[in-house]
Amino acid sequence: MEMKRTNIFVLFLLYGILIIGAVWMLLPLAWMTSAAFKPMSEIIQVPPTWIPKHFTLDNIKEVFKQVPFARYFLNSIVTTGVIVLSVLLTSTMAGYGFAKFNFKGKRILFLLILSSLMIPFQVRMIPLYQIAQHLKIVDTYLGVVFPWLFDAMGVFLMNQFMLTIPNELIEAARIDGASEGRIFFTIVIPQLKPAISALAIFTFSWSWEEFLWPLIVTNSDRVRTLPVGLQYFSEQYGINIHWQMAGAFVAILPVLIVFFIMQKQFVEGITLTGLKG
């Protein structure tokens, strides 16, 4: 009896912790969603209303009218898409080359590439900006993507996964006369589908979030990505909280929906490593 009572008390305590934590996690999203659908006068009201009394879609409509949101979205999709494709291609190729072939200088090259994991982007950004200036690619898509076309972490991870593929599989195909390109694309790549999709999600999530570099290298709405566009918008329309909340809502929603659909893959992909910040 005594045992049971303490158990119920402990259970209450544990659920209490979980619920308080959950409120903290959801507070900004709940408030944002509420504010996105109510007029300014209601937003600044104290005490706050959680369910809008004067529900309106005007904020969302205004945001699309005042700000080239669709353009920011497109820019983010294009630049992120290019980065993901390039990282996948260079990482799987290099991972395969390092894991399944022997050539002079392989070890030193691999260690060199691996060592770039230690080099924070902030050390390279000034020279990279100069490169962008020389090539006249400041404020272009190419300017936004070029520092990220290759990722040492991707090479490292793909190498680890490639090592698990049996050599016999590759050699058998070679004896059958398959070309090296064919072996890579039709035999090796299909073996690593889960690992590659994890790398894709991992790359997508950090490049979608990348803020510092696009902030530096873009200066027109033609190329501004979503995070930078949002910030620019907030610097222009700082006082219009109702638009900002609608903008934040529109920016957060699509990724959140994808997350709910592909939760398992997302968690796996993002926790693959946290070395990207």
Place this chain on the structure above:
Amino acid sequence: MIKAGKKLSQERRLALIGFLFVLPAVILFIVLVFIPLLQAFYMSLFDWSTIREVKKFIGLKNYIDMFHDPKFIKSVKVTITWTIIVVPSIIFFSLLLALILNLKSLRFKGLFRTIYFIPVVTNMVAAAFVWRWLFEPTNGVINYFLSLLHLPQPGWLADPKWALPAMMIVGVWKQIGFAMVIFLAGLQTIPRDMFEAAYLDGASGVTMLRKITLPLLNPTIVFTSVMLVINAFRVFTIPYVMSAGGFTYGEPGGPLDSTRVFVIHIYDYGFRQFELGYASANAFFLLLVIMVATIIQFKTLERPFEY
């Protein structure tokens, strides 16, 4: 004889193919990492400004000046404060949550796991907007809650004393779910029968936690901590967005440099004051810190390397 020759040429052919496979990554590494790194070091030896239009070799003077620069000292202090508060807080909360969510008898675990992971996939700039407004001194929800509890209501982002704590709350919010998922994965690797044996021996829950769970989870905790330390030293988006723009139109790193984290410091010198040489020297200081942290991380983890 002929056979051996054939074998050799096949070996050379494969070596060449292997090299061709790694070539794109190697070229990109040289162009995007290696050369910029050398260039950054080269620049750090110069008094190099595109505004003052100077480019003069001064050796290590930038590195010496750095340690007498109040802004450098301030930004190091801010970053260290951020690190020693945010990292342990994340570890504490995420470990607590992971331990709770690892209990067999609890319900709705999947739901809570999803909720805690939501901040990780929420766009940080958009979320920072919302937090900025939640922390608004007169109309914000947080001060409204505090008033309900009859607690003092600080000026948060407008107050140099409270701006950094407000941002640290957001920094913890963003990363708890991430660390929690890593800990949950770590907890799954601990064999259940260890607990059963301990239970039969009459060990209490607390004893099991202290004698089994935490020691076995220790490598994961150390690894995650170092990762979070590296992230803390590179934090930029949260303090930038929460200090600049919005209702107050503040300076990045403001008010009064109270949230000038190290990357804002580098950004400020490099891209607002265009002191390229000096900014590069500061960036090398960051490189040194992160290198040491990464080496510690790999040492503790001892990932099996192939080469």
